[in-house]
Amino acid sequence: MSNNPEGNRRCGPGGRSAQGGSDPCRPPAARKAPATPGGGVHLEVPEHRPGGGERRERFITISDREIRGLYGPEEIRDLDPHRDLGVPGDYPYTRGVHPTMYRGRLWTMRQFAGFGTAEQSNARYKYLLSHGQTGLSVAFDFPTLLGYDSDHERSRGEVGRLGVAIDTLADMEVLFGGIPLDRVSTSMTINAPAAVIWAMYIAVAEKQGVPSEALTGTIQNDILKEYIAQKTFIFPPGPSMRLITDTFAYGSERVPKWNTISISGYHIREAGSTAAQELAFTLADGFEYVRAGIEAGLDVDAFAPRLSFFFNSHSDFFEEVAKFRAARRIWARGMRERFGAKNPRSWMLRFHTQTAGVSLTAQQPENNIVRTAYEALAAVLGGTQSLHTNSMDEALALPGEKAVKIALRTQQILAEETGVANTVDPLAGSYFVEYLTSQMEQEALAYFDRIEALGGVVPAIEKGFFQREIADAAYRYQRQVQSGELGVVGVNRYVEDEPSRVELLRISPEVERRQLDRLRDVKAKRDQGRVRAALEAVRSQARGTGNMMPVFLEAVKAYASLGEIIQVLREEFGEYREPAIF
């Protein structure tokens, strides 16, 4: 028994196992669930240690935050409920942005989807809408995200694979065919080429007879987190920020109900950050966009109400709830006190949540349904405005239809059966949750100081600050899982020999060929003179300082391809390359 890495505490006198047959001194890593006679489920109940002994030396969250055994009034002595919590719907919005929250309106159930050709994605959207989904969410393939046409050399093998391929307006027309754009809200996960894709959406709506003023939805459009974590950047920060402030300006005038940016922590977290880093870096990005908008001459209250956020909901339940609550408070205070916003809508942090893709395991994939359910619960108790729940097979490949439906049903069960939507911010006042919320806020503010000391968000990116912080956290986490300090069921606990098999959605190579055919066809049939003129207009506008949106609109309507438009911008703006950070 001396080889038990948990030491004597677990196996010493007084230690007892709830299950006669199991060895309480088994090391935590790579425990196998023994096959129980009769095919029943093997139970392993953690033993309780009388006399104050504890199961472990340290109890930590997945972000390596140490958690104490008990929290009480002294931990929240400094908390002033009136000042720091307020009431839901009021500054500083710690308890939520609406007075009635889900009693008034449930969160939007928004499943990210898109794959293959525009036709296939269109069919998936109609399927989801007919099953009660209330908003569309578009995933684009990698070539589209990086501004390459499907016929580009680098696109080989990637066309339509992890999202829909969009080359020209013709693809967008098919993608939204038969879907009334004045009645759905559409979220598009697109960043570096966001302004051009948005122009395509506006152009499709126009063809449907829907004025841009009636459109609702979101473009992700968050380039800073691309430099920090997600890496689908094209241009250097300067011109990228200009494209973003152009969409702010255009949106506030012409598409007033559209969220022109979704400031995203999701990818920062997926890249391996801690919860506090996700919170701090995302809000730092958010404030940077506000500063850029003001510097571009916009009135803060003209665009700030259209800023929205996108967070990850990971597996450590309370840490996540605290993160969401802290985010609202920090944003409200920053917007009112630092940027002098007057409109309460500018103070409100509204956010979409996706459960953590990285928390899913390829092993025993059905367990992912349960993980996702807990993560979804954290998002709802944290007051999210909309939610994507991952499908169980996403660690393996693109989700199949059945898995997608279970994921959606998970949200519906949460809304209809658990009762968690009956009252607003039910965890408020918990010593632990309030303490953790304040801790999160403090840690974020400390990060803001460090970022400021480096000269701001963009210089910190160029110096690799965020990338290094995240890389360190990711490596530490991997090592903690490997040593067994952090448990992951099916990976280092309760491991089974037989890998489970899941039904996978396969993208046939046909997709790439059909997409190439359509692109060739569109390029052959369009008015070449109009395309050339439109691309030249893009070039000269890029050299000047005027808003890019009108020239993008003309170019997409002329059926200039995304790749052609982006290529002009690559030539004018240059390309960004990542600093080498490990």
Place this chain on the structure above:
Amino acid sequence: MDLVDRLLDGDRRALARAITLTENEDPLAGDLAAAVFPHTGRARTLGVTGPPGVGKSTVVDGLVHLERATGRRVGVVAVDPTSPFSGGAILGDRIRMRRGASDPGVFIRSLATRGHLGGLSWHTGSVVRLLDAAGFDTILIETVGAGQAEVEIMRYAVTTIVILVPGLGDEVQAIKAGILEIADILVVNKADREGADGLVRELEATLELGAGSAASWKPPVLKTVATADRGLDAVLAAAHDHYLYLESSGSLQARLERELNAEVRGLVRDLAGRAALDWARSAGAWDSALSEVLARRTDPRSAAAGLVTRFLGRVQRKSRP
């Protein structure tokens, strides 16, 4: 030697393998170096150094691109530090050197310092010769510079380009003095940032103070935005001017003689030392000398002198007819 023929013939795998043998101090490395030496001395060498984060790799990528446009073949040696803890290394310079990635006229090799403290690999000079023999016209040597360490780059590069950026702060102040002495060309990269003009003026003023005679080379201070390919043509032109200056002033030849002289001297020291050590160990003289030192009966220098004297006596006896 087949490997040498293939290398001289421009075979990239042979070149790559020859570099590995050299880095690994393989027994074959000496013969290899001897076989390629007659084919060296043709390439133009440019050193690129500066503090971390100034954009060295991006500048190198841009210079490679420009050189290729003139048809010259370009070799790059990029040196990164070895981890003192594990002996491993992560070499990330290729991330930014994208345009030459699949160009047959470009060859990029990443080296780890492997315990060499000077910011360069022990074998940088030998690797440069291999690239030279393989027919590369221009060889760029990129190294992390964070102090006096990069002074060593002058040994291998005819022209040394030092890169700085605005807003690096005190760290640069401290190393600037050393850096300015080795720079043949000073580049202020990221010149679209605030403070670039200030840094240029400051550098020019500092250079003015240390300026030598009217005939000597005055390092130009050039502004670049390497990410957008701005200003790099001027850097290359200045490197060309510097080369012509060295050539016409006779410094190039003098420099070459100085370096070869130093190399042969260093090798004599190294080889003679090794021979003496080998003899002392095999003859048992080593152990007894060392135990005398350990017992503090003899001081280290006297012990060494004694060994060398005995070794030389043995050599003389052997060489007598």
Place this chain on the structure above:
Amino acid sequence: MSHAKVRVLVAKPGLDSHDRGAKVVARAYRDAGLEVVYTGLHQTPEEIAEAAVQEDVDVAALSILSGAHLTLVPEVVNRLRAKGADDVLILVGGIIPDEDVPALKEAGAAGVFGPGANLDEIVEFTLANLRRRGA
């Protein structure tokens, strides 16, 4: 060969930008005393094969999370072969369904590591399966 070091190219073929796994593995290799050449994102098979040749690596570890592995891995292998570098050990990591593993091995991958693969195992496997050196 006392100074020989195992050299590994960690490469990201294709357009997916998820480099978390690649970087974690690069660090694990470095911490095990290997020299890692990291290519950065969005490499074509030709660029990867060429980098493997120039850097004279013993191992090319390809990280692919886009699902394009069945297209990209065989292309990298073919290009390496065309350059005469068929002694490079090919490893593949990323989101790879079990049923694709045989095809990848057929194509020339010596090892395939899915999500949740153990870092120490990856390093051990790499060192145990080197195809050259020491010779």
